[in-house]
Amino acid sequence: MRLIARMAVTARSGTLLSLMLLGVFSTQARAQVHVNINIGPPAPVIVEAPPQMLFLPDPGVYVAVGIPYDVFFLSGHYYYFHGNNWFWGPGYGGPWTYVEYRGLPPGLQRYKVVQLREYREREYRVYRDQGRNFSGKHFYAASGNNDRDGDRDDDGGHGNGHGNGHGNGRGNHGKGKH
Numbered sequence: 753m754r755l756i757a758r759m760a761v762t763a764r765s766g767t768l769l770s771l772m773l774l775g776v777f778s779t780q781a782r783a784q785v786h787v788n789i790n791i792g793p794p795a796p797v798i799v800e801a802p803p804q805m806l807f808l809p810d811p812g813v814y815v816a817v818g819i820p821y822d823v824f825f826l827s828g829h830y831y832y833f834h835g836n837n838w839f840w841g842p843g844y845g846g847p848w849t850y851v852e853y854r855g856l857p858p859g860l861q862r863y864k865v866v867q868l869r870e871y872r873e874r875e876y877r878v879y880r881d882q883g884r885n886f887s888g889k890h891f892y893a894a895s896g897n898n899d900r901d902g903d904r905d906d907d908g909g910h911g912n913g914h915g916n917g918h919g920n921g922r923g924n925h926g927k928g929k930h
Contacts, residue, residue, distance in 0.1 A: 793848045794834035797821050803844060806879055807889035808871045813859045815868065816844060816893060817876040822865060823893070826857045830896065833865050843896015 803816040805825050816823035822833035823844050832839045832848055838856055839848035853861065860868075879886045 793846070793850075794832065794837070794839055797823060797832065797845050799844075802892040802895060804879070805891050805893050806872070806875045808868070808875055810871050811859050811863045811868060813857075813868075814889075814891070815872045815875070817872060817879065822869065824860060824868070825893065826859050830893070831856065831860060841896055842894075844893040845895045847896075 797819070799819050799821075803819045803823065805814040806817050807814050812826075814825035816825075824831045824833075829840045830842070830844050831851070832841065832846070834848075838851050838853060838860070839846075840851045841848045863871075875888065879888065879890070
């Protein structure tokens, strides 16, 4: 009888030890799992000329019009929505860097892309109808690659905001007629 009791205690101890070791090893195994998701840059934005950027009062952002891309301007950066991902860059032509949704400015986080597109189309209709008499805030986007005049001077590729309606690409352009 004593032998049977000793065997039962030993078996329980072994089971307990096995469970403890299993718990330790499974914890270590979970700690070693890594997930890497690489979202490469999107296809480049290719347009003939710098797109017109119109201010959308409802979300408080500028949007590129007349091009088949979802390009926005806010807080000194251009944002590009492509393939259900957001990217930012120094100009409408990139280079583009992936940005997580929570890293977007509030003006872009508050609205679904479908809503932003609706606002864009509404404002673009007004812009086309009014032509040179359009009084909303707008500017021509900066490419982000080179200066408009081909050199690398202190305007950082955004111009000085004077002359032929090509604002400085930083959102502080006020109203203008182009």
